[in-house]
Structures are given as C-alpha cells and as structure tokens.
Amino acid sequence: MKKPIIATASLAGCFGCHMSFLDIDERILDLVELVHWGKSPINDIKTFEQDCDIALIEGGCCNDEHIHTLRDFRKHCRILVAVGECAIMGGLPAMRNNIPIQECLEEAYLNSPSTAQANPEQILPNDAELPALLDKVYPCHEIVKMDYFLPGCPPRADLIYGALTALVTGQEAKLPYEVIKFD
Amino acid sequence: MAQKITIEPVTRVEGHGKVTIHLDDNQQVTESRLHIVEFRGFERFVCGRPFWEAPVLVQRLCGICPVSHHLAAAKAMDMIVGAGAGNGLTPVAEKMRRLMHYGQIFQSHVLHFFHLASPDLLFGMDADPEKRNVIGVIMEHTELAKQAVLMRKYGQEIIAATAGKKIHGTGAIPGGINKNLSLEARDAFLNGINSNPDLSADKMIEWSEAAIALLLDYHSSHTEFLDGFAAFPSNHLSLVRPDGALDLYHGVLRAVDPEGKRIVNDVDSRDYLDVVAEEVRSWSYMKFPYIKELGPKDGWYRVGPLARLNVCDFIPSPKAQAAFEQFRAYTKGKPNHMSMHYHWARLIETLHAAEMMKELLLDPDLQNTDLVTKGERCGEGIGLLEAPRGTLFHHYQVNKQDLITMCNLIVSTTNNNEPMNRAVNAAAVAQMTGKAEITEPMMNAVEVAIRAYDPCLSCATHAMGQMPLEVTLYDAAGAVLDQQRKGM
Numbered sequence: 001m002k003k004p005i006i007a008t009a010s011l012a013g014c015f016g017c018h019m020s021f022l023d024i025d026e027r028i029l030d031l032v033e034l035v036h037w038g039k040s041p042i043n044d045i046k047t048f049e050q051d052c053d054i055a056l057i058e059g060g061c062c063n064d065e066h067i068h069t070l071r072d073f074r075k076h077c078r079i080l081v082a083v084g085e086c087a088i089m090g091g092l093p094a095m096r097n098n099i100p101i102q103e104c105l106e107e108a109y110l111n112s113p114s115t116a117q118a119n120p121e122q123i124l125p126n127d128a129e130l131p132a133l134l135d136k137v138y139p140c141h142e143i144v145k146m147d148y149f150l151p152g153c154p155p156r157a158d159l160i161y162g163a164l165t166a167l168v169t170g171q172e173a174k175l176p177y178e179v180i181k182f183d
Numbered sequence: 184m185a186q187k188i189t190i191e192p193v194t195r196v197e198g199h200g201k202v203t204i205h206l207d208d209n210q211q212v213t214e215s216r217l218h219i220v221e222f223r224g225f226e227r228f229v230c231g232r233p234f235w236e237a238p239v240l241v242q243r244l245c246g247i248c249p250v251s252h253h254l255a256a257a258k259a260m261d262m263i264v265g266a267g268a269g270n271g272l273t274p275v276a277e278k279m280r281r282l283m284h285y286g287q288i289f290q291s292h293v294l295h296f297f298h299l300a301s302p303d304l305l306f307g308m309d310a311d312p313e314k315r316n317v318i319g320v321i322m323e324h325t326e327l328a329k330q331a332v333l334m335r336k337y338g339q340e341i342i343a344a345t346a347g348k349k350i351h352g353t354g355a356i357p358g359g360i361n362k363n364l365s366l367e368a369r370d371a372f373l374n375g376i377n378s379n380p381d382l383s384a385d386k387m388i389e390w391s392e393a394a395i396a397l398l399l400d401y402h403s404s405h406t407e408f409l410d411g412f413a414a415f416p417s418n419h420l421s422l423v424r425p426d427g428a429l430d431l432y433h434g435v436l437r438a439v440d441p442e443g444k445r446i447v448n449d450v451d452s453r454d455y456l457d458v459v460a461e462e463v464r465s466w467s468y469m470k471f472p473y474i475k476e477l478g479p480k481d482g483w484y485r486v487g488p489l490a491r492l493n494v495c496d497f498i499p500s501p502k503a504q505a506a507f508e509q510f511r512a513y514t515k516g517k518p519n520h521m522s523m524h525y526h527w528a529r530l531i532e533t534l535h536a537a538e539m540m541k542e543l544l545l546d547p548d549l550q551n552t553d554l555v556t557k558g559e560r561c562g563e564g565i566g567l568l569e570a571p572r573g574t575l576f577h578h579y580q581v582n583k584q585d586l587i588t589m590c591n592l593i594v595s596t597t598n599n600n601e602p603m604n605r606a607v608n609a610a611a612v613a614q615m616t617g618k619a620e621i622t623e624p625m626m627n628a629v630e631v632a633i634r635a636y637d638p639c640l641s642c643a644t645h646a647m648g649q650m651p652l653e654v655t656l657y658d659a660a661g662a663v664l665d666q667q668r669k670g671m
Contacts, residue, residue, distance in 0.1 A: 022294075032322070105222070111589075
C-alpha cells in the first residue's frame with residue numbers, strides 16, 4: 001500500500017504546536033516509516049507536486065498571505081486538521097480583535113519607550129513588500145472547511161500522535177480525556 | 184540591467200519573512216533586505232490585562248522558547264510585587280527558574296544544531312534538497328538523530344518538571360515559583376528518566392561534548408567556509424554576571440566594539456532605556472535596535488551565543504570553560520566576527536547548560552518550600568534575560584487596579600535585525616553578483632546565512648529544517664526573468 005502523504009503549515013501561530021508534535025520524541029522514528037512527508041517546513045518539498053492526504057494546520061489567519069496559504073492547502077489536501085487554539089478559534093492573537101489595528105501599530109512603533117524618540121518621522125511599517133493585515137484574526141474554519149480539530153495550547157504530543165496515526169491507519173482514534181485535556 | 188530579486192515567503196515562527204535583493208546595471212548587489220512580514224500587536228492587547236497574567240500570556244509569542252518570555256515577564260512582575268530585581272527571590276525560587284531556563288537553553292540549542300544546522304554539515308550546503316533535512320538525518324544518521332531526539336526530550340522534561348508543561352507552562356509567578364522539585368524527579372533526572380541511562384544528566388554532558396567535537400572535526404575540513412562565510416565585524420552585546428561570568432538568567436548589560444573595547448560598561452538592566460533605542464523602517468515589522476550613544480549608523484550590534492562568548496570573561500562550569508578558552512584562543516582573545524561560528528558558540532553553551540542542570544539538580548535548595556517573596560507593590564517592572572537567541576527585554580507599567588498599562592518588548596531576534604540583513608547581503612554579494620540565473624544552492628546559501636543566527640522569527644522552520652523560499656528575478660521593467668520555489 002502507498003504511504004499516506006502528510007503536510008504541515010504554520011499560519012498566525014507561535015510554532016508551539018509544531019514543537020508539541022516534535023515532543024512525540026522517539027516516535028518520530030516510527031512515523032518516518034509510516035508516512036511520506038510532503039510540503040512542510042520540515043523539508044524542502046517545493047510545492048504541492050502531488051496532492052496530500054492529511055495536513056496539520058497551526059495558527060489562524062491574520063494577514064492575506066495566511067488566507068492564500070490556507071486555501072492552497074484546502075485545494076491540495078484530502079483532510080485538513082486544525083491543530084491548537086489559534087487554528088480553532090484565533091487563539092491569543094485574536095485578543096487584538098476588539099482593538100483597532102491602527103492602535104496596535106501605534107503602540108508598537110510610536111509609543112514604545114525605546115522607539116518614541118528614535119522614530120521622529122513617525123514611521124509605521126507599510127511597505128508594498130509587506131502583506132496586508134486583516135481587520136481581525138480569523139479561525140481557519142471561517143476561511144475554509146476544516147475536517148478535524150485538536151484542542152490545546154498546544155495540544156499534547158499524545159493527542160497529535162494518536163489522531164494522526166488513527167487517520168493514517170483508518171482506525172477510530174482512542175483519545176481519552178487525559179489526552180485531550182490541557183492546562 | 185537593474186534587477187530586483189525577491190525571496191519569499193520565508194516562513195517563520197511568527198509567520199512569514201521575505202528577502203529582496205537589488206542588482207544594478209552591472210549585476211552588482213546594491214541592497215539586500217530581510218523583511219519581517221507579520222505583526223500581532225502583543226504590546227497593545229496585553230494592556231488592560233491583570234499583571235499576573237503576563238508570564239503566561241506573552242510566552243505565546245513563541246512556542247520554541249516560551250520559557251524565555253515566561254521568565255522575563257515573571258522577572259518584571261517580581262519588581263511589581265516588590266520582590267526585587269533579580270536578587271529578591273528565595274533560593275528555591277531562583278534555582279527552580281534557573282533550572283527551567285537552562286533546560287530550555289539546552290533543548291533549543293540542540294534542536295537548532297541537530298535538526299537545522301546538521302543537515303547542511305552532514306550532507307553539504309549544495310546537497311540534494313530531498314535529502315538535506317531532518318528526515319534525511321534520521322534515515323542516514325539514525326544514531327545521531329536518536330541522540331538529538333533524546334537530548335531535546337531531556338530539556339523538555341526539565342521544563343515540564345519546573346514549569347508544569349513542556350510548552351507554555353505556568354511555573355514562574357510574580358515573586359517566585361509555584362512548586363519545588365520532588366526527590367523522585369531529581370533522582371530521575373540524575374540517573375535517567377524512566378530508568379533509561381541515556382536520559383541522565385551525565386549523558387547530556389557527554390553528548391554535548393561529542394557535539395562540539397563533531398563541529399570541530401567539520402571545521403578542520405571546512406575551515407575556509409566556516410571562517411569566511413557571511414563574516415563581518417560588529418559590536419556585541421549581552422548580559423553578564425557582575426564578575427564577568429556568562430550568566431543566562433540575570434546580569435548587567437555589557438557591550439564590546441569590534442576590537443573588544445568595552446562600550447557599554449556593566450549597566451543595571453533596569454536602565455536599559457539609557458543603553459538601547461529602536462529605529463523603525465517602513466519595510467519591516469521588526470525594529471532595528473542600536474546602542475544609543477553610538478547612534479543608529481554605528482550602534483547596531485549582535486546578540487546570542489557568539490556575542491555572549493565575545494562579551495563574557497569566563498564560563499562558570501569547568502568543561503564549558505575549557506571549550507571557551509579554545510574558542511577565545513582561535514581569535515587570539517579578540518571578538519569573533521564569523522557568523523558561522525555562532526554554531527560553535529551555541530554548542531559550548533549547550534555544554535554549559537548541561538553542566539548547570541546537573542549542578543542545580545544536586546542542590547538541596549530545590550526541595551525548599553518557601554516559594555514566594557512579597558514586598559512593597561510598585562508600578563513598574565523591567566525583566567531582562569539571555570534567551571537562547573540573545574538578550575530579551577520586557578518592560579511593563581501597572582496601574583493601581585493591577586492592570587497593565589504599558590508593555591514594551593525587545594525580543595532577542597530583533598537585536599540581530601541589522602546583522603541578519605548584513606549577513607543576507609554578504610551571502611547575496613558572494614553568490615549572486617553577475618549571475619542571471621538562480622540556482623537552488625544559491626538560495627540555500629542565503630538561508631544558511633540567516634540560519635546561523637537561529638532567528639526566532641524562523642526558529643520553528645529552523646528547528647524543522649529548511650526555510651521555504653521563493654526567488655523571483657525581475658528585469659528593470661518588472662518583467663519576470665526567472666522564478667524558483669522551495670518549501671512553502
């Protein structure tokens with residue numbers, strides 16, 4: 001049987017979910033046997049040269065690039081898994097959703113005590129090279145259809161491993177409360 | 184024909200970055216920029232939250248080194264609750280935090296060296312990209328990969344035992360810590376987690392020494408590359424213990440110029456605003472810090488392992504001290520400006536962290552029960568520490584209702600903004616001058632230059648292997664001449 005192809009992406013997250021994935025420790029050696037790694041920051045696979053079976057998505061969407069990336073993943077992946085609170089509901093970055101984005105920018109670049117006097121021209125980053133910030137941070141399922149959701153900040157390594165191996169082997173996932181619970 | 188080369192996106196821990204390289208009519212590189220393209224607004228949305236939430240909120244900046252933000256915020260909150268500035272905690276509280284911190288330095292440095300840097304060294308910078316990643320290491324160097332996995336696991340388990348969780352823990356609280364270390368946990372770390380002798384304190388020291396030997400062996404056959412690639416002189420800044428020792432948890436601010444002359448002389452960390460300021464440029468969300476007295480043009484500096492070993496006088500643990508002496512002798516006691524030597528410095532710190540973990544585990548203070556200090560409440564807190572990637576600054580003001588009213592963060596990688604831009608430029612000049620076609624090794628060379636700094640904006644991608652890049656070569660009229668993609 002052909003090995004399933006796995007892809008991963010980090011959008012507006014902190015990469016803690018990818019780190020938690022790495023916390024499967026020695027089991028990564030088993031996983032290398034079980035799956036084929038597709039497009040991911042873990043390797044140099046350039047594009048979706050072939051479609052993937054399962055993609056793990058960390059982070060919500062805070063700029064237009066994230067939306068573009070997420071739609072690209074939906075197009076090329078059979079199963080999309082929202083991994084962690086940011087992908088599921090925007091997470092901590094969504095704390096900015098009640099605040100006008102201009103205020104966030106001014107706080108960081110004009111009012112900061114180490115910047116206030118060092119920025120006499122009141123420059124805010126706005127170059128054409130920078131992607132457009134969205135009005136708020138969006139969870140993944142508001143942009144595309146998501147198939148599964150793994151809660152946690154980050155989800156436990158056992159949860160990520162259990163869910164992934166269940167999807168790979170086509171078995172029902174055994175995920176008791178202790179594995180799903182976090183904090 | 185004038186050209187602009189765009190490398191995008193560079194996926195980072197905090198989103199994406201990209202590189203633009205401008206070439207003039209004679210195919211000479213005129214300017215290179217590393218753009219940090221994501222903005223999350225922590226400084227603003229933390230305002231209005233109760234101060235005791237800060238250590239758990241702000242660590243969500245980064246899942247690679249959350250302990251750094253957790254502890255820097257906790258140190259600032261120590262001042263808020265009147266527990267002093269780095270000197271007012273009980274012995275158990277300070278030592279638990281130090282153990283947590285050295286556990287994190289250890290796991291982060293291991294992750295960076297083995298998962299990120301080693302594929303370039305083991306397979307070569309221009310090796311087949313299909314192989315040149317951590318999976319390739321697992322397939323072809325299984326024993327080394329297993330070692331890396333176990334070393335990282337050890338550091339993560341230390342963090343879990345001190346912070347409560349491997350990622351985004353809760354151990355440090357304003358004025359102290361919320362638990363001590365049990366004797367069972369201590370014995371497990373000393374003798375081997377789950378009775379596995381490969382997960383013991385001594386094994387971590389042994390494997391750290393082996394990693395330094397591996398790098399020095401590589402250096403002996405690739406001297407020109409490691410010494411010459413993306414090297415340039417700079418100032419160096421870090422915290423040091425007042426007696427000049429390397430200390431990653433607390434110290435005074437010191438900086439040296441390219442010749443090693445002291446230009447910031449052991450300033451109290453609470454006076455950081457007298458030392459540094461940050462410039463804003465329109466093309467990046469990452470600011471450009473500089474030493475105030477020297478101004479933005481001359482005052483930029485490096486931070487992180489290389490800077491720390493250039494700034495400190497000695498390392499207070501015997502094996503790392505011996506390695507440090509060899510490191511300093513290589514540049515005859517003068518500051519080391521070779522970007523690729525960040526890897527060497529990082530591994531010496533890895534060994535130091537392993538030695539410190541063992542020393543702390545043997546300290547009976549870790550079983551004390553006086554966990555928290557309280558004093559006179561005040562309205563301002565400043566916490567600095569040396570994170571894996573360099574000096575980290577946290578500064579807060581808190582009102583009478585216990586709510587945060589101001590938050591200023593200078594994260595480690597931000598300090599290296601100008602140096603990373605220069606490293607990108609150096610790599611671009613060396614690789615792309617006079618070239619009309621972009622090759623994969625050329626792009627990887629730019630990655631290698633950035634990667635030496637282990638920037639947190641990409642440390643995740645780092646941790647995992649390659650940074651995704653897209654390079655587009657435009658002519659002066661904006662027409663696409665050539666396009667190459669890799670990664671995302």
